[in-house]
Amino acid sequence: MAGRPGTPLRATADRMTDQPHAPAQAHDEAPTAPAGWQVRLRQILWLLVLCFCLTLGLNLAIGFYPVAALEALLIGILLFALRQVEQRPRLAANLTAVALFAVLTLVMVLNQGLYDEALLTFPALLLFTQTFSSRRALPWMLAAMLLVVVGFFVLDRTGILPSLPRQPLPWRRLFVIALVLAATGLFVRLISQDIQRTMRQLEEGKQALEQSHAQIEILAQRDSLTGLPNRALAKDRLSQLLQQARRNRDMVAVMFLDLDNFKTINDSLGHAAGDALLCQVADTLQGCVRDSDTVARLSGDEFLILMGGLQEEDAIVSVVAKLTHLLSQAFSVDGVDVLVTASLGIAVAPRDGMDVGTLLRHADMAMYQAKDAGRNTFRFFDPSMNESVAEHLHLAAALRSALGTPQLELHYQPQIELASGRIIGAEALVRWRHPELGPISPAHFIPVAERSGLIHDLGAWVLHQACRDAQHWRTQGFADLSVAVNVSALQFRRDDFEREITQALATSGLPASALEVELTESLLMADAAYITNTLQNLASRGVRIAIDDFGTGYSNLGYLRRFAVHRLKIDQSFVRRMTSDPQDEGLVRAIIEMGRCLNLQLVAEGVEDAPTLTRLRQFGCDAGQGFHWSPALPAPAFLDYLRTHTPSVA
Incomplete structure (x- = not known):
């Protein structure tokens, strides 16, 4: 998984380069190398140095001097690469990959060809190349490895460079194979930890994004203070009620409610008290209507009540009477009993219109008529109100x-x-x-x-x-x-x-x-x-x-x-x-x-x-x-x- 282009680890590695402001010489160079990536590369280089030091000592002990010389050369290259990690991490990774491939290939030539234990390191080298080298290095490295394998096969079949293992197997071969497997396993574990960490971060980011989307949806459709539907959601629900009314041939009531003298309460007791009062009023309004009805807060002290499935206007009047009675009772805000009255304008579909904009406008007109009539009352929309507004x-x-x-x-x-x-x-x-x-x-x-x-x-x-x-x-x-x-x-x-x-x-x-x-x-x-x-x-x-x-x-x-x-x-x-x-x-x-x-x-x-x-x-x-x-x-x-x-x- 770490080797696929486009994965988080690959994307992280692709963002690295030798210098922050170096000119882009190739498309596979990225802006900067993150500190965590450099730390991981340094750890792997030290691991390689340790492993080759062990095999160097072993080959010197048994007299495999050509292989020991190659391993000593490789150790020197790895140490040089370690010095480049801080300033030029991409160069260090590319140099390490090429040196490993070259030295391991020569070791196979000097030893047992396709039967040499060095061949076991090729998969780990591919993983290293994909993780730490440039974007185009993996195809070239894979092609080179395949070419080496085919070459050894041809040389073996022609008898030029036989790859038959020596008999019996020496104990050195067991040690080297175990060392290669252990180093490869440790390397894979380190990379997998990075992958798992990245996946956890992605999952956490995904959950945070989903929560943000949910919160945005709430903010887009709900009033942040009272939790009631806002204007946008209220319009959507009114549209649905009107569609049902067309099918069922019943009525829809739109009530526009505005609190009287709320500014005086807000200014005298403070905005926090005013907000608390609005929340209590919102709860009261919800208690006056059916579960299927909608109470929305439009803005400030303006509320909208939507009632559908009505067969007669008497049901509207009874709700208005209940609203008036409950609002006339004192609300306790910060230990102060506050009296609230409201002016209510009512528009009824289909009599007063059958589209959202018309009904809201007519209910608003009726509300202002209620205010002009002395407030603390209600008015049904009348067509003459349109003439009054035009005038x-x-x-x-x-x-x-x-x-x-x-x-x-x-x-x-x-x-x-x-x-x-x-x-x-x-x-x-x-x-x-x-x-x-x-x-x-x-x-x-x-x-x-x-x-x-x-x-x-x-x-x-x-x-x-x-x-x-x-x-x-x-x-x-x-x-x-x-x-x-x-x-x-x-x-x-x-x-x-x-x-x-x-x-x-x-x-x-x-x-x-x-x-x-x-x-x-x-x-x-x-x-x-x-x-x-x-x-x-x-x-x-x-x-x-x-x-x-x-x-x-x-x-x-x-x-x-x-x-x-x-x-x-x-x-x-x-x-x-x-x-x-x-x-x-x-x-x-x-x-x-x-x-x-x-x-x-x-x-x-x-x-x-x-x-x-x-x-x-x-x-x-x-x-x-x-x-x-x-x-x-x-x-x-x-x-x-x-x-x-x-x-x-x-």
Whole structure:
């Protein structure tokens, strides 16, 4: 086996040469000789030296001087080869093979021809040649040996060089044969150990490769965190379910599940806790479905549930109810009870499509509809959702084109100090007039901007334009006015938000005290540490902070104490009904009293008539805005309003 070209031992030997950077003079020279190969060659050369020293002593003792002379010459050659092993191992091997063949052939000539014991060494010499010599040496060595054997046969048959053994056999012949066999056996054992070692290494490498392939297959089809099928495997299984559904004429349900507010949990408890929560959610989802169903993790906090062989949609609803119930129970993560809710979108084949891509897309649309509906709920796909998505994409493209054009402009609604009636500021409100669609409500295009990522560019434009307009008012003699700018939660959470405000103030020249940033209550309930630092930094620069639409969110007094808040803006839904609904009137009055206790200014939105204004003044509200004084006006019209309604407004 060691003599076959292509085996590991042969491949190892073929990689050897005399010098690492020697030019390739023959195709059978290889780059370098490994240290283990050189050690083995040195061991064999010393073994040969020892054996021929013994036979040399024996031949000298019995008077075979010609043979002894040949053996002495061979020993010298072997010793020379030993000196070459370190630097030129290939030369040492080739020299040894040729010298052995030549000397052994001459010994056969001087002794008994084909009956000489030297012939026994030819198989071992072939093995040596194949293992240690160059790639083309074996055929030449074999051909030479065959030629020698044929030559001795011809010489014997012609009587020129008879090969008949002497009679009786001398004891020397027994000793030499035993020595040849022992040396050959030892040589074969050494080579076989190398072969066995190489085979073990190959087997270990094969097993490691198989394990690697198995691991790669797992990574390619499984989520590394939860062990659930990943997107690729889920698509494959959905394809199989659809094929079965075509044959059996039944239904397939595709449920797209997204955890609500997972980012808040991940940021507050850490990513390790978030991963632990995802694993618990994965186990819970698997416990809600049949063994034949598939629960997959797509990415982050998104999961996919595939159910086949359904006869009616009631089975889907029952699974959704079970999911909702189990997810509503607290999960224990690092000793903390965490509440989780999920938004679920459902697409059903064949009603909503019969191909993988369509069903996944429809389930995704339905999931976003569930989020828009307040989260912690589910929605089945409806064809109208496609129209909604198309409209969203069209509107997002139009809004991107409108940025930086006259289609977008800021309107300003004046804010009035109720005690004196003077104008103390204005709220900046963005307006969009599409050239074909006409005016588009902010309630319509702001959510589109948030989903498409345009809210950052839009918010930056509003901030810079409002600062420029406010500074222009100051140059026109209205130095006491401030401008209030609404900030989206997505815009506020960007790392460059503080830098954006600093740049807007610097480029416009507006003092920081003349800028008010309006935030929603829901924003203040998440990422408390980041929000605290950001608001404190803004307040330290002089920027004022207002809570917009107060009363419609959590209305938590804790964050009012914790954050650097200056003003509360009472939501217009309460203000407009306060003269007709005693509960709303009581709520407005309670908010005003609470704000005064916390040394916060109160601004009432949606003041539309005199009775409401009178009641607000009685309650001690500081300021108001609404149609009672003016709607939101374009910048030039607002400046005219300032000029005609200063110093007092009725």
